[in-house]
Amino acid sequence: MIQPFIEFKNVYKRFGNLEVLKGVNLSIDKGTVTVVIGKSGSGKSVLLKHIVGLVQEDEGDVLIQGKSLNRLSSKQARQFKKNMSYMFQDNALFDFLTAFENIALPLTETTRMTVAQIRKKVHDRMARLSIQGIDHKYPSELSGGMRKRVALARALVTDPELILFDEPTTGLDPIRKNDVHHLIREFQKQFGFTAVIVSHDIPDIFDLAQQIALLDEGKIVFKGTRQEIMACEHDTACAFIRGREMLYDRSKT
Amino acid sequence: MITRLIETIGSPFSSYIESTGRLTRFFLAGIRQIAVLPFQWNKTLDQIGFIGAKSLFVILLTGLFTGMVLGLQGYYSLVDFGSEAALGAAVALSLIRELGPVLTAIMITARAGSAMTAEIGVMRMSEQIDALVTMQINPVRFIFSPRILAALISFPLLTAFFDVVGIFGGFLSGSLLMGINETVYMDKVIQSVKLMDIWGGFIKSFVFALVVATICCYRGFFAHMNNQGQTGAKGVSLATTSAVVQSCIWILIFDYAITYFLV
Numbered sequence: 001m002i003q004p005f006i007e008f009k010n011v012y013k014r015f016g017n018l019e020v021l022k023g024v025n026l027s028i029d030k031g032t033v034t035v036v037i038g039k040s041g042s043g044k045s046v047l048l049k050h051i052v053g054l055v056q057e058d059e060g061d062v063l064i065q066g067k068s069l070n071r072l073s074s075k076q077a078r079q080f081k082k083n084m085s086y087m088f089q090d091n092a093l094f095d096f097l098t099a100f101e102n103i104a105l106p107l108t109e110t111t112r113m114t115v116a117q118i119r120k121k122v123h124d125r126m127a128r129l130s131i132q133g134i135d136h137k138y139p140s141e142l143s144g145g146m147r148k149r150v151a152l153a154r155a156l157v158t159d160p161e162l163i164l165f166d167e168p169t170t171g172l173d174p175i176r177k178n179d180v181h182h183l184i185r186e187f188q189k190q191f192g193f194t195a196v197i198v199s200h201d202i203p204d205i206f207d208l209a210q211q212i213a214l215l216d217e218g219k220i221v222f223k224g225t226r227q228e229i230m231a232c233e234h235d236t237a238c239a240f241i242r243g244r245e246m247l248y249d250r251s252k253t
Numbered sequence: 254m255i256t257r258l259i260e261t262i263g264s265p266f267s268s269y270i271e272s273t274g275r276l277t278r279f280f281l282a283g284i285r286q287i288a289v290l291p292f293q294w295n296k297t298l299d300q301i302g303f304i305g306a307k308s309l310f311v312i313l314l315t316g317l318f319t320g321m322v323l324g325l326q327g328y329y330s331l332v333d334f335g336s337e338a339a340l341g342a343a344v345a346l347s348l349i350r351e352l353g354p355v356l357t358a359i360m361i362t363a364r365a366g367s368a369m370t371a372e373i374g375v376m377r378m379s380e381q382i383d384a385l386v387t388m389q390i391n392p393v394r395f396i397f398s399p400r401i402l403a404a405l406i407s408f409p410l411l412t413a414f415f416d417v418v419g420i421f422g423g424f425l426s427g428s429l430l431m432g433i434n435e436t437v438y439m440d441k442v443i444q445s446v447k448l449m450d451i452w453g454g455f456i457k458s459f460v461f462a463l464v465v466a467t468i469c470c471y472r473g474f475f476a477h478m479n480n481q482g483q484t485g486a487k488g489v490s491l492a493t494t495s496a497v498v499q500s501c502i503w504i505l506i507f508d509y510a511i512t513y514f515l516v
Binding site: 052053054078085086088090092093094095096105106109110 | 379380383386387
């Protein structure tokens with residue numbers, strides 16, 4: 001049996017009195033795209049933040065290639081995080097840096113690449129995402145869609161092995177949204193990275209996914225392929241993707 | 254009942270200890286990162302521009318009027334004793350030993366310190382600090398170290414400007430307005446000020462730079478962790494207010510402590 005790249009084992013997380021994750025179990029294989037869906041506020045972003053170490057589980061374990069994330073040596077943890085990117089829901093672009101500087105930041109701060117090499121790589125990513133000519137613009141001067149693509153370019157510029165996307169297409173028009181999906185698919189095919197995508201773009205996002213997981217009331221209640229979820233054999237998943245609140249609630253009783 | 258009482262009394266105390274420990278670790282990490290290669294020249298120069306150059310006008314203005322007020326008040330106090338000739342010494346020593354470093358630090362806190370807290374607080378609330386962590390960039394090094402180094406360079410320089418302009422302000426009101434002999438005023442300034450006075454003022458400036466930069470950056474960095482559980486704009490506003498108030502209080506406390514050891 002192939003060892004999963006990332007594995008959530010009975011993970012619990014509580015913020016004050018609010019229990020967000022109540023025993024999450026999820027395996028993510030290397031080189032695959034996993035899409036996590038669920039109601040707003042169901043803890044999808046919290047789930048992603050466990051992988052990157054921004055949030056620590058209260059109980060359970062997050063395993064990276066079979067090793068607990070908490071028990072990795074600092075060198076192993078650094079190596080793992082070096083090969084990972086995170087695209088934040090609200091982009092988390094630096095207001096005081098230009099678009100170019102934002103995209104180049106992980107390279108300028110953590111590598112020994114020359115200025116010319118960095119410029120070439122950043123311009124390559126900008127060209128692929130159709131955001132040329134905005135090098136000197138600050139995030140506040142860009143549209144929402146542009147900012148999203150700058151954040152995506154920053155996530156892709158380090159050629160990571162794992163990319164965590166937290167609602168990568170929120171605020172984009174349908175054309176740009178499909179562009180981003182297309183780009184993620186293309187980049188994923190080209191570089192073979194593992195992707196975990198939190199998204200509400202149902203059903204379009206399913207085209208990218210090898211695995212779809214539904215997080216509901218703190219647990220993964222459905223795991224399956226696009227075909228399985230679209231076949232509507234699982235009541236909760238079926239009700240959720242069809243956006244029927246009453247049916248969705250009834251499916252759980 | 255007793256357990257609850259102990260909890261009620263102990264909870265703020267333990268939270269204060271925890272917060273002090275976090276502040277100390279933050280400060281030490283920031284200081285250590287200043288020496289870690291590669292040096293962050295560009296970021297530090299940007300911050301010197303922001304803390305130092307952009308505060309210059311307000312410091313000059315405050316220094317001038319402080320000196321002018323000292324000149325007037327000093328003249329009316331000294332003239333009763335027939336000692337108005339000592340005005341130059343009174344103005345210069347008051348400024349160099351006390352008012353220069355303290356008022357400069359308070360003015361920088363108001364202008365640049367509050368802005369630092371607000372900027373870093375917004376970075377915290379909009380997940381920019383989390384983004385640094387995910388990119389394997391040390392946020393304390395990236396955010397705090399250039400600011401503390403810039404403060405250490407800017408505070409003494411601005412204090413020097415404040416002192417010089419303040420002495421000139423005293424000259425304007427004392428000599429030009431109230432008629433004290435100009436040569437006497439300047440002679441008294443030169444005779445009275447010793448190198449130790451200037452050093453004492455600079456020592457205060459360095460300490461105030463550490464205090465203001467650390468408190469303002471720390472409050473912004475942990476803007477999401479306040480007693481009232483406020484996040485977003487409210488959290489940033491609380492952090493900014495508390496940074497300014499705490500900086501001013503600690504400036505005055507350290508001023509007393511340093512003066513006690515220097516005199």
